[in-house]
Amino acid sequence: MAAVAVAAASLSPEAEKLSKLQEKVADLDQISENEKVGFISLVTRYLSGEAQEIEWSKIQTPTEEVVVPYDSLRPPPEDIESTKQLLDKLVVLKLNGGLGTTMGCTGPKSVIEVRDGLTFLDLIVVQIESLNAKYGCNVPLVLMNSFNTHDDTLKIVEKYSNSNIAIHTFNQSQYPRLVVEDFVPLPSKVQIGKDGWYPPGHGDVFPSLANSGKLDFFLSQGKEYVFVANSDNLGAIVDIKILSHLIHNQNEYCMEVTPKTLADVKGGTLISYEGRVQLLEIAQVPDEHVNEFKSIEKFKIFNTNNLWINLKAIKRLVEGDALKMEIIPNPKEVDGVKILQLETAAGAAIRFFDNAIGVNVPRSRFLPVKATSDLLLVQSDLYTLADGFLVRNKARTNPANPAIDLGPEFKKVSSFLSRFKSIPSIIDLDSLKVVGDVSFGANVVLEGKVVVTADPGEKLLIPDGATLEG
Template sequence: MADEKLAKLREAVAGLSQISDNEKSGFISLVARYLSGEEEHVEWAKIHTPTDEVVVPYDTLAAPPEDLEETKKLLNKLAVLKLNGGLGTTMGCTGPKSVIEVRNGFTFLDLIVIQIESLNKKYGSNVPLLLMNSFNTHEDTLKIVEKYTNSNIEVHTFNQSQYPRVVADEFLPWPSKGKTCKDGWYPPGHGDIFPSLMNSGKLDLLLSQGKEYVFIANSDNLGAIVDMKILNHLIHKQNEYCMEVTPKTLADVKGGTLISYEDKVQLLEIAQVPDAHVNEFKSIEKFKIFNTNNLWVNLKAIKRLVEADALKMEIIPNPKEVDGVKVLQLETAAGAAIRFFDHAIGINVPRSRFLPVKATSDLQLVQSDLYTLVDGFVTRNPARTNPSNPSIELGPEFKKVGCFLGRFKSIPSIVELDTLKVSGDVWFGSSITLKGKVTITAQPGVKLEIPDGAVIENKDINGPEDL
C-alpha cells in the first residue's frame, strides 16, 4: 500500500515544473521515509543526563585570544547564517518577520548587519552574512538587503526548498491537483538548511573563502550574537557541531533538550516523548536545559554528510487545514542533526543569548528600559537585579504590532516589574512606571486610559477609580 502511494506521488511530483530536481528528490526521499514508518522510538530507560564533557558549561570555556590578529584569524573562519523564512503573520505583519522594527527604528535585520559590521571593522575581518529565505520571504528580502550594498559585509541570500503540500485523503501533491499558488507549497522546516546550503552553491563558496564554521540562529533571537569564546573552543577541540542550550524555566518546558543516548548526544523533542513520560520531560529538575536553536556547524562536515545523504533527522508531520482541505506537511529540525556529526557537543550558555521576539509582549521587553542598544547589540540593564525578565501577558487588542504600538505613547519603565497582565481596551500614556505585580483590566465596553507619568506598584486596576 505504501509502495503504491509513493509510486503515484512520485509520478505526480515529476510533473511539477515549479521546483528543481533536487527539491523533487529531497521531497520524495522525505515522504518515502515517512511512509516506511522508520520513526525511531526513544527507549526511555536508555536516556541519560549528558555529562559536562558533552554539555560544556559556558564559564569553563577558555578565554579567546586578546591579540587582534589572532582574533581576526578566528573570525575569518566564520560565516553567520540567519533563518529568515518566517513571516510576521502572528504579529499582524505581511512581510518577513526580520523587518519588524525592534528598537530606535532598527529592524532585526538592521541590528544583525550592524553587529557584523562592527566586528569586521574592529578586527579587519570578513565575516559574511547569509540569509536563508523561504519562497514566502525571498522577494521582499531581496529588496530589503539592497540598502546594505555599501556596508563592509557580504550579504548572501538563498532559498530553502519548496515542497508541495500533500492532500491527506488522496496522498497527492496539492499543486498537481490545481493548487499552484503559494498555498499549495510549504518550506520543510529549518532542518532543510543543510541540503539547501549545498544545492544553492553557497556551501562551496564559503569553503572556497576558507570558512570553517557557520553560526546559525533564528533572525528574531536578539541574543544570538557572535561569541568568540565559543568559536575559539570549537576550532581548538574540532567539534563538528555545537548546540547552545540554556537553563530551562517554567516558560520553556516544551523546548527540546539534549540527552545522551546510546553513546551519542541527541536532541529530544516533546513530540518523541511517550505519553507516560511527558510530565517528566516538562520537569525542570530532570531535564534542566533546552535548545536555543543557536547552532555552530563545521562546513566540511555538512558537505560530507549531505553528499552521503546521511542526515536522516526525525520527521515532524504537520497536518493542517487550508481553505477547507486537509493537507500534510513533513518537516525536519536543524537541531535534530546533532547525532550525525562527530564530536558534537552542547554548550550551556547564559540566558542572555536567548532573547527571541515571538509576540508583542516580547517586543515590549526589548523596547523598554530593561535593555539598551549599543553597536547593534541589545544589552540588559544592570539596574535590574532579578536575573529573569518580567512575565508580560497582553490581551488580544495588543496582538498585532501596529495595534500594540498605537496603545503606548511610550513604552513604560519595567526595570522593577515582576508580572504584568493587561486585558480589554487599555491605552498607556507616556513616562509610566510599572513595578511589582500589576494587573490592568478594562471592563467590557469601557476605554481605560493610564495617564502620563503614572507610577503603578503591586496593584489591580479595574477602572479609573483605581488609579
C-alpha cells in the first residue's frame, strides 16, 4: 500500500488531472466507449503540451506538382460508361453538424432556404440525383450530423425517400466540455443537458466514419474516394475532372485551395514542410510572422475545406491511430462557468496521407453562406439555378463578387427577408454597405459602390424601381 501511495504522490499535476478525468469520464453513460477513448486520447495529447512547432525558415512555397493548377489536371473521360465507372467509386459526404443559430434559425443550418424555396440540402440532393440520372451511376450522399442536428435531420431526409439517391447518416462524436477550474467534465458537475457537450470539430470525420460502420460498408461496395465538404458551401459540387486525376495518380488526399483575396487573409494555407504538404493555420503562426501570413503576396491560396480522400487510406490511418491533427483549444463560457473544448480540423490531416496534393480551383467552387450578406449574393441575379447547381450570370464581367456589408438589422434570416420586397439587381455592383433601419422595394438596381444609411430612429425605404449608383 505504501508503494502505491508513493507512486500516487509522485504523479505530475498533468497526470493527476488525467487520472481524475478518466474516472469521471468512465461514469458518463451518455456516450460510447469509442467516444470515451477518443476524448481521453485528445485530452492526453493536449496535456502533454504536444504541439508541432513550425520553424518559419523551413516553410517552402509548394510547387505546381504539390498544388496542381486546376487547368493542368488530366481531362476526364468523355464517354458516359467511363464516367459512370469513375463516379461509382465515389461517396459524397457533407458536414451537417452546424445549427443555423447565427442567422437566427433553429435546427440544422442545411435546411435554411437558399434560393427558389430550396434549402442547402434540397440543392445537394438534386445535384447528386442529376448525376445519377445522367450517368446511370450510384453516388450516395452521407450526412455527418452532430447530436445537435441528428434528430431533425432524420425527419428531414424522409422527404427524399423516393429520390434516385441513397442517403446515409451518422453522428460525429459527442465529447464532454471541460471545466477549466478543476478539469472535470461539465456533465459530471451539472446536469444541464446538451450544453454539457460539444462535437469536436470536423477532424472527427475520420474516426466517426469508421466507428459508425459506414467506412467498411462503402469499401465493401467498391467505393474508393469520399468527397467531404461543408453543407453550406454551394460551390462544393462533384467534379469529375478532380476525381479522375486522383484515381489516375493514386493521390490519397486532395485539398481544394483557391486564390486568396483580402477577405480570406485568416484562412489556412498549404505549405511544403520537411518534404510533405501541410496545412498552416493562423493559430500556428508565430506573432512576428502574422502579417506575413496574412499577406496575399507570399501565401496566395487558402483552404476551401473541399477535401477528396481515399477510403482505404482513412481505414489504415484510423486503425493505426496515426491521425494526430493539431489540437484547437476553444474556450467558452456556459452559465458563467469557464469551459474548454478541444477540437481538430479535417484539413490538418493532409500531412498523414501519402501522395497528398492540393488543387488550385476556380473561386466558383468556394461559395459559402455564413451570413445573410452571403444569402443576398446567392439569391440575386448574379446566379441562376440549373439541376441544383448555381450558375453564375455571364453578364457579370467582374470575376469577383460584390462586397456586401449589411447592418445588424439584417442578421436574422426572417429580418433579412422582411426588408426586401425582391432581391435587388447587383450585376454591376462593386460593394454595398447598409446602416440602420433600411428596407428595399421591388426591382431595385444597385450599381458601383453603394452606401445606404438611415439616421438613428428613422426608417428608410428605397422605393420600387429605384436605381442606386455610386
